[in-house]
Amino acid sequence: MGVEQGGSSPLGPGGAPSLKGPGKHLLKPYLGTWRIILPGTPGVLPSVCLTLPPHQEVSSDGAPGAYPSKNKRTHLPTVWELESGAGVGRSFRGERKGGPWTFEERPGVKVVSAGKHCVLCGIVNKSEVYKDVLSEFVPLYQDFENFYTRNLYMRIRDSWNRPICSVPGAKFDILERVSYDYNWTFKYTGRIVNDVINMGSYNYLGFAENSGVCADAAAEITLKYGVGVCSTRREIGNLDKHEELEKLAAKFLGVDAAMAFGMGFATNSMNIPALVGKGCLILSDELNHASLVLGARLSGATIRVFKHNNMQSLEKLLKDAIVHGQPRTHRPWKKILILVEGIYSMEGSIVHLPDIVSLKKKYKAYLYLDEAHSIGALGPTGRGVVEYFGLDPRDVDIMMGTFTKSFGAAGGYIGGTKELVDYLRTHSHSAVYATSMSPPVVEQIIASMKCIMGEDGTTLGQERVQQLAENTRYFRRKLQEMGFIIYGNDDSPVVPMMLYMPAKIGAFGREMLKRNIGVVVVGFPATPIIESRARFCVSAAHTKEMLDTALNVINEVGDLLQLKYSRHRLVPLLDRPFDETTYEENED
Amino acid sequence: QVTMNVGVAHSEVNPNTRIMNSRGIWLTYALGVGMLHIVLLSIPFFSVPVVWTLTNVIHNLGMYVFLHAVKGTPFETPDQGKARLLTHWEQLDYGVQFTSSRKFFTISPIIIYFLASFYTKYDPTHCFINTASLLSVLIPKLPQLHGVRIFGINKY
Secondary structure, eight states, X not given: OOEEOXXXXXXXXXXXXXXXXXXXXXXXXXXTTOEEBOOSSOOOSXXXXXXXXXXXXXXXXXXXXXXXXXXXXXXXXXXXXXXXXXXXXXXXXXXXXXXXXXXXXXXXXXXXXXXXXXXXXXXXXXXXXHHHHHHHOOOSSOTTTTHHIIIIIHHHGGGSSOOBOSOOSSEEEEEEEEOSSTTSSOEEEEEEEEEEEEOSSOOTTSOOOSSSHHHHHHHHHHHHHOSOOOSBTTTXXXXXXXXXXXXXXXXXXXXXXXXXXXXXXXXXXXXXXXXXXXXXXXXXXXXXXXXXXXXXXXXXXXXXXXXXXXXXXXXXXXXXXXXXXXXXXXXXXXXXXXXXXXXXXXXXXXXXXXXXXXXXXXXTOEEEEEOTTTTXXXXXXXXXXXHHHTOOGGGSSEEEEESSSSSSSOOEEEEEOHHHHHHHHHHOHHHHHSBOOOHHHHHHHHHHHHHHHTTTSSSHHHHHHHHXXXXXHHHHHXXXXXXXXXXXXXXXXXXXXXXXXXXXXXXXXXXXXXXXXXXXXXXXXXSXXXXXXXXXXXXXXXXXXXXXXXXXXHHHHHHHHTXXXXXXXXXXXXXXXXXXXXXXXXXX | OOOOXXXXXXXXXXXXXXXXXXXTHHHXXXXXXXXXHHHHHHXXXXXXXXXXXXXXXXXHHHHIIIIIIOBSOSSOOTTTTTTTTSBHHHHGGGGOSSOHHHHXXXXXXXXXXXXXXXXXXXXXXXXXXXXXXXXXXXXXXXXXXXXXXXXXXXOO
């Protein structure tokens, strides 16, 4: 880091000197016209960058704010230096002394001791000098907050956002990419990896296809109705197709009426505020999806969180709520709404619906069930978690779901009594302000729903539902036998397999892709930092051969990466006949 | 207030608040301190009292830096920067005092101090160093000093 004079500044003549070192932008207002260079810290994800990338005179991309070239590692400060504010203290001392500082690579031990020294210098000096400046402005971006992103996420981000060039069905094609700078930039090799088995898409019933009945129907409707509606439901955007869809959805779910919305996320976030408000209580599960959390926070109601799928925790909260009422006034709550999901997408666990329904009836609360992943995927005829448990759909006050996962489309719905749905038609934010669903999407949902219900005259839908159930059971059973730790209920098609170590997240994703399987790996912040996992989504479109291939590959990679953490070993059902010496299914 | 917890599968706004309650972290911390002590003991020219004083001082220095000096979070949180000016100690459990993690991390430097005092045979120089170090790490933990920045040090 140093103060360099004149000529080598790439931004043209003028000889304005530039400072190097992290945190230098903090000195900018102090130094007037001096430009500042910030080596090492990337220009960062938003394009706001008060600094230039280092050594721009040698890099080819001239735009300021681009990611710095990571080839020259000699000048990059170590992570320790950046985070300890080493630069700030150091430069400030440099300022005081007036001499130039050079920023060369330094041996490790010196860095550590220098860093500690600078932390203390930086702490003392930073506050005195920048107090006036910093108290007026909120920093746009903080070096420390993107510590995780820069150091962990960037290194393994080739496992996410992979560009594909086919429909994400049971198999798909991926564009191959390489990175020569540790995933800061990607280059396409031009090769397409064909027929990668897709274990990551939410394609439970296999409707993600671009040929077949649903696709043809959607294409026909595009020709007839056009691509978009360009208006809201309450103005002139209500088509007969929407009404047909809503009647069909109500029939599918077994409720009085239903309303459909353009986005699954928006269904939750826009409708919960319409249903509850200030003075109401929301009891939401710990692991609820972001849309439910956002909807709950937007509504202004009091939110209390109960432990995941834990009925004792929920009952305790209900009892306390009813006994004590609202926090200070002790008035009774206007409404108590329990927010749960059918299948939780990160855990694969199925909600204990019978217990919740009995609790709700006992304490007279309302139940909002978000069946994003479970509609179409659970139950003997695919009607969701309510059918899976054999309950009455009228027990669930608000049945919400999405069309994204099992129906191969987009959007969400809410089903319930006619009064509820009529109220939502007038009071929901989506109905008033959001564009209505586009006709081809609506037709896709109608076609796929009819297929599942059997109304198109074939048994294809029923076969798909059964195929999914078989695939799920088989896949889960085999993975458990192999010795992996799998979360979730045995019937849920969402299969999270624990990886635990951050390094294994990247390793697993890459090894699976090398062997032609595409998987989704999840880490912090979506999961707790030590519970990273790989999440498989079983589909009805997977044949047994595909599942066997995938399982063999997972077995191989699991041995390679030592992922077989489970200490319970399931006795394989077919290999060992039941004789007088095996009474337990689990043999430790 | 509204926050968007987009991209996360849990409703926790700031994971820093509950990381010290998570499974295995107290044990990891204790083992870490033990490892530090063993490494220091392996250095041949340090006598046992010096090693204990060094363990105490280095542990307290590390604790001060990570719990009371570094502010904010190393990851982005959807709380719109509420925790940016708070040290980790102040973020624990959303500012609720006397939770079990806080008690654990208050008591552990005291235990190390007792052990260090014993093994240094209550020598005055060592005692002075150890006591100063202990105070530097105990005083910021007082509930009265929650959010307090003396002389504006570390305020922004």
